[in-house]
Amino acid sequence: MTALIAVENVTRTLPGPQPVVLVREVSLAVGPGEFVAITGPSGSGKSSLLYLLGLLDRPSEGRVLLNGRDTARMSDDALAAARLSRLGFVFQFHFLLPEFTALDNVLLPMRRLGQLSETEQHERARGLLEALGLADAAAKYPDQLSGGMRQRVAIARALANDPAVLLADEPTGNLDTKNASAVFDIFAALAGSGGRSVVVVTHDQDLAARASRRIRLVDGRVADDSAG
Amino acid sequence: MSLTLAIAFGHLKRRKRQTFVSLLGVALGVGFFIAIAALMRGFQTYFVQQVIDVAPHVVMKDEFRSPALQPAEIAFAGGAVAIRGVRPREAVRGIREAGAKIEAIEAIPGVAVAPVLLGPALFRYGARDVAVSLAGIDPGRERRVTNIEKDMTAGRLEDLRATANGVIVGIGVAQRLGATVGDSVIAVAPSGVATSFRIVGLIETGVTALDEREAYVLLRLAQVILDRPNVINQIRIRLDDVRQAEPLARRLEAAFGYRTESWEESNRNVLALFVIQNAIMFSVVGAILLVAAFGIYTIISQVVHEKARDIAILKSIGFRARDIQAIFLVEGAIVGLAGAVVGWAVGYGLIEALAQVRFQSAGGPLRGREGFILARELWTYLAGGGFALVAAMAATLIPARKASRLNPVDIVRGAV
Numbered sequence: 001m002t003a004l005i006a007v008e009n010v011t012r013t014l015p016g017p018q019p020v021v022l023v024r025e026v027s028l029a030v031g032p033g034e035f036v037a038i039t040g041p042s043g044s045g046k047s048s049l050l051y052l053l054g055l056l057d058r059p060s061e062g063r064v065l066l067n068g069r070d071t072a073r074m075s076d077d078a079l080a081a082a083r084l085s086r087l088g089f090v091f092q093f094h095f096l097l098p099e100f101t102a103l104d105n106v107l108l109p110m111r112r113l114g115q116l117s118e119t120e121q122h123e124r125a126r127g128l129l130e131a132l133g134l135a136d137a138a139a140k141y142p143d144q145l146s147g148g149m150r151q152r153v154a155i156a157r158a159l160a161n162d163p164a165v166l167l168a169d170e171p172t173g174n175l176d177t178k179n180a181s182a183v184f185d186i187f188a189a190l191a192g193s194g195g196r197s198v199v200v201v202t203h204d205q206d207l208a209a210r211a212s213r214r215i216r217l218v219d220g221r222v223a224d225d226s227a228g
Numbered sequence: 229m230s231l232t233l234a235i236a237f238g239h240l241k242r243r244k245r246q247t248f249v250s251l252l253g254v255a256l257g258v259g260f261f262i263a264i265a266a267l268m269r270g271f272q273t274y275f276v277q278q279v280i281d282v283a284p285h286v287v288m289k290d291e292f293r294s295p296a297l298q299p300a301e302i303a304f305a306g307g308a309v310a311i312r313g314v315r316p317r318e319a320v321r322g323i324r325e326a327g328a329k330i331e332a333i334e335a336i337p338g339v340a341v342a343p344v345l346l347g348p349a350l351f352r353y354g355a356r357d358v359a360v361s362l363a364g365i366d367p368g369r370e371r372r373v374t375n376i377e378k379d380m381t382a383g384r385l386e387d388l389r390a391t392a393n394g395v396i397v398g399i400g401v402a403q404r405l406g407a408t409v410g411d412s413v414i415a416v417a418p419s420g421v422a423t424s425f426r427i428v429g430l431i432e433t434g435v436t437a438l439d440e441r442e443a444y445v446l447l448r449l450a451q452v453i454l455d456r457p458n459v460i461n462q463i464r465i466r467l468d469d470v471r472q473a474e475p476l477a478r479r480l481e482a483a484f485g486y487r488t489e490s491w492e493e494s495n496r497n498v499l500a501l502f503v504i505q506n507a508i509m510f511s512v513v514g515a516i517l518l519v520a521a522f523g524i525y526t527i528i529s530q531v532v533h534e535k536a537r538d539i540a541i542l543k544s545i546g547f548r549a550r551d552i553q554a555i556f557l558v559e560g561a562i563v564g565l566a567g568a569v570v571g572w573a574v575g576y577g578l579i580e581a582l583a584q585v586r587f588q589s590a591g592g593p594l595r596g597r598e599g600f601i602l603a604r605e606l607w608t609y610l611a612g613g614g615f616a617l618v619a620a621m622a623a624t625l626i627p628a629r630k631a632s633r634l635n636p637v638d639i640v641r642g643a644v
Contacts, residue, residue, distance in 0.1 A: 084546020099238025
């Protein structure tokens with residue numbers, strides 16, 4: 001079975017007078033339906049690994065494979081197109097556009113992709129917001145929403161183009177325990193149904209325990225990779 | 229509304245006041261350009277119109293641009309021949325075979341021709357002497373070539389024929405002589421011949437230099453007084469299409485050899501002045517728009533800085549670098565376009581306000597005008613709008629490129 005997204009022996013170094021190695025020779029393949037949690041102490045390279053998996057960053061060494069295809073030779077535009085249709089991102093900070101309503105924020109990736117008709121886009125966006133318990137928040141602007149709601153809108157936006165892989169970078173970092181737990185419930189549900197993969201970076205061991213696969217990074221290396 | 233537009237509008241809406249101020253800068257630049265252009269172009273076209281109206285469009289004179297070549301120079305063209313102290317040959321001055329030439333020119337469609345003999349004379353009235361430039365004209369032809377009839381404040385052109393020894397003088401000449409219509413003055417020619425003339429008409433062109441020198445008599449009379457029988461020394465030409473003046477002048481000069489000047493050549497100094505005027509106008513407006521462009525640069529730069537997180541998320545969603553650049557270029561274009569539209573209104577308003585200004589002009593070519601002459605031309609609106617758009621887009625280019633190059637990973641790392 002081909003992995004949706006995989007890294008092979010990737011190393012990411014920040015160049016400079018004293019180069020900083022963020023990720024060291026990591027190999028990791030994410031298959032369909034997997035719910036992967038990446039944990040580790042701060043500075044262990046969790047987020048950097050996620051950015052490599054998410055095609056936001058290019059490795060200094062090694063290969064990043066998208067559906068088995070090497071991304072090294074793909075142009076920046078091709079990577080952007082892949083992110084648009086195959087990947088969804090959720091960050092610690094919600095990153096909603098403040099000028100747009102929740103609904104418009106969710107519509108953003110669909111409008112950019114332009115595959116669905118306008119009516120279909122609106123139906124899908126409303127459906128996503130509803131599924132995440134935000135039916136009443138559609139017309140509201142981000143600054144009228146609570147932190148937990150904003151993060152759920154961000155998740156809805158990440159799911160807008162029905163991505164094969166959802167990548168989340170400390171998505172619960174700014175949330176209280178209850179909201180954080182709710183977000184993880186959503187991820188678990190997403191991974192459980194329909195073969196969507198979820199990769200979450202978190203430092204919260206309790207939440208990570210709910211993932212189907214846990215990877216622990218230390219100093220940019222995989223220290224532990226356990227399933228179940 | 230397209231996504232790019234929606235995002236661009238969103239950004240500008242968040243910075244209403246700044247957007248408004250830079251928009252106003254553009255609008256003022258465009259508005260002033262339109263108003264100043266209307267003022268200057270109005271005056272210039274009016275002036276040119278006056279020049280075209282008053283004077284013949286093309287004048288052929290009994291002169292040559294360069295002295296005739298000496299036989300030795302012709303025989304050894306390009307050789308080391310130098311001849312010094314050559315004096316013009318004693319010959320009857322004037323345009324030779326003028327009749328044939330006039331006929332030939334008249335055969336060109338859309339052309340009116342009049343022969344003239346110009347010469348110096350002294351008008352004497354009592355104890356006063358005034359030097360005049362005596363023009364012998366053919367009234368029937370002259371009225372088709374110059375505006376002489378329209379400029380007459382007393383008498384009629386036909387009176388030249390109706391009265392024996394009639395003369396039409398410039399109003400300045402009459403004033404300096406202290407004479408008026410009906411008075412008889414003595415004209416003294418360089419040869420010493422004195423003839424009595426009766427003033428039958430007055431001319432006021434508004435150009436003082438002309439009004440204080442001009443005197444018109446019948447061609448036949450001028451030839452007698454100036455002792456140049458059957459000679460004319462100017463052929464004046466008027467065209468239906470003024471733009472043909474310069475090419476026609478060149479053609480005639482090439483064909484006949486005589487110095488032939490179009491109105492453009494005769495008024496080259498004034499036309500050159502207009503070029504300088506226009507250059508000043510464009511510099512001033514360029515400066516205003518430059519300042520406005522800096523304003524746009526500042527807000528777009530601030531928006532880019534402030535919206536770094538938005539740019540990061542848009543890129544992570546899958547917006548390409550050029551999509552991001554387009555968003556900010558559109559913002560510049562919105563400010564430029566809106567500024568241009570408001571500027572059109574400002575310009576229109578300024579023109580109409582200027583049109584209300586009333587003043588009495590002292591005389592000269594603007595005599596009789598009671599306000600500014602304003603050219604209401606579409607091209608100034610289009611040009612002003614075009615400048616504004618280009619300035620706005622240029623000002624946006626640098627911040628927009630910077631935005632498109634932002635690395636989302638850097639921003640996401642910094643934001644945490």
